[in-house]
Amino acid sequence: MDSIKTKIKKNDKVMVIAGKDKGKTGKILTIIKSLNKAKVEGINLVKKHAKPTHKSAGGIVDIEAPIHLSNLMLICAKCTEATKVGYKLLQDGEKIRICKKCGETIPVDL
Numbered sequence: 001m002d003s004i005k006t007k008i009k010k011n012d013k014v015m016v017i018a019g020k021d022k023g024k025t026g027k028i029l030t031i032i033k034s035l036n037k038a039k040v041e042g043i044n045l046v047k048k049h050a051k052p053t054h055k056s057a058g059g060i061v062d063i064e065a066p067i068h069l070s071n072l073m074l075i076c077a078k079c080t081e082a083t084k085v086g087y088k089l090l091q092d093g094e095k096i097r098i099c100k101k102c103g104e105t106i107p108v109d110l
C-alpha cells in the first residue's frame, strides 16, 4: 500500500492541518518512520530543560516534538498551497512526486 509516510520527505515544506499549530508551515527536519511522525522546524515546540554547556548557558529551550505525518500536508512550490501528492511514472521507470492541483513536479531535496 502506498502509505502517507512515503510521500513526505526530509526538507519538504509542509503545512500543519490539525492540532495546536494548525495553519503553520515549516520544513521537515527529521522523519521518524517507525512512529509515522516527523519533526518540523518551529512546529510543535515543547519546553525542555537544557544543561549548561560551553556553547550555551542552559536553562529552558524550545525544541521540536514529533508530529504525526497525517497532520501534515506538503506545500507545492508552484501553487504555494498545501496539496495532495500524486505520483507519475516516467518513461525510464522513475517515480516522481507531483502536485495534484497544478501537476508541478515536487523534487526531493535530500
Ligand SMILES: [Zn+2]
Binding pocket: 076, 077, 078, 079, 080, 083, 099, 100, 101, 102, 103, 104
Ligand atoms: Zn501545485
